[in-house]
Amino acid sequence: MRSADADRTARARIRDAAVARFASDGFGASVRTIAADAGVSPGLLGHHYGSKDGLRTACDQYVLDRLHDTETGALAGGPAAMLATLGQVEEFAPLVGYLLQTFVAGGPLATTVLGRMTADAERGLAEAVEAGTVKPSRDPAARAAHLVDVGIGTLLAFTRRHPPVDGDLRPVLRAYADARTLPALELYTHGLLADSAVLDGWLAGAGS
Template sequence: MSSIKDVGPPHEDLSTPAKIRDAAVRCFADSGFQKTSVRSIASAAGVSPGLIIHHFGSKDGLREACDEFILNKVLTKANEESSLQGFQSVLQNHLNNPGEFDLEVSYLRRAVSEDSPMGHKVITLVIDETEAVIRAGIADGTMNPSSDARALAVFVAMTSLAMLTMSEQINEALDAPGFNQAMTNRIAIPALELFTHGLYVDDSYLKAAQEVLSSTSKESNRP
């Protein structure tokens, strides 16, 4: 049985394909794609294995449907979070629906850690969306200019994705019971403090790095 709570409407309120998809998302998130069988998904969904093949063709086809479903949810939230009001709305939804949040994060963690096509899509999506948000913020004046918006986006995205790939180590460092909403709630404010106020009190380290990197660049360009 999956250790992840059922979320969303009751099974009887969903169409059969949606019921199967939601059950598969929970199974894949809990056990991983390779270890999850069509039979186990069928049992979780309360349908026959043959019905899964009828609707999705194969376990791979079902996985693709689950990937698309989760990616669409992630993309929708990323778009909503680009505004202050949207950010507050998404954050409040996380607080109101912790089971849904934990399920999505668990699914993404599996995808990234298993080095699946979905994992690569997630990484690309997170980086691209982060860059878009940064460039939009710079354009509207809500973010400070950057010398390299793409590199900054990669750094910010990798920091976020580390919470998926290094969840066990983060849990241990924070003495947390698992990767869940409580853990992300604890990290959210310090992270936003860093993004809002910065870490250093002056630009001494920035200037030191610029000086060293500039000298190195000049040396490498000499004939």
């Protein structure tokens, strides 16, 4: 008889194998392939997750939770935490690859994931504002949605310019961080426009 600890270990191993396989091959990857990657039988995969859809739901939740915890910790932790996260960006390759496959596939699941990412971003930014590491916004929800959309679009564009070799996203993420960190930090730290004239005019016209 399998122990409870062994079952928990197998469940996590299957989930991690599924995230990595979906990230590299897309969501057409078979249950049999994922089970082989995890070193378990397809029957054990079914025992833990019921079906491929059940596995996908668990992977969605895991990927979003991991990224939310990382981003929230980096924002609220200040410069040292942010720089530490940038320094280990390759470690997030399976999670980022999984998200990219989600957005490329589209459909209701992609919409659900986007909604969850935006809500997570709004909560994380609110915590960072409270911690004093991020400036407050006139419209926190709109800012969170904009940052999520910009981040996804920028990463998708970069991976199209620099496709992974043999499905390995790690060097692409490192190249992305090296190429985009400076302009992103300049924009988010100092802004783009030399003064507030355009913002002031827009707010006046919008009646704010």
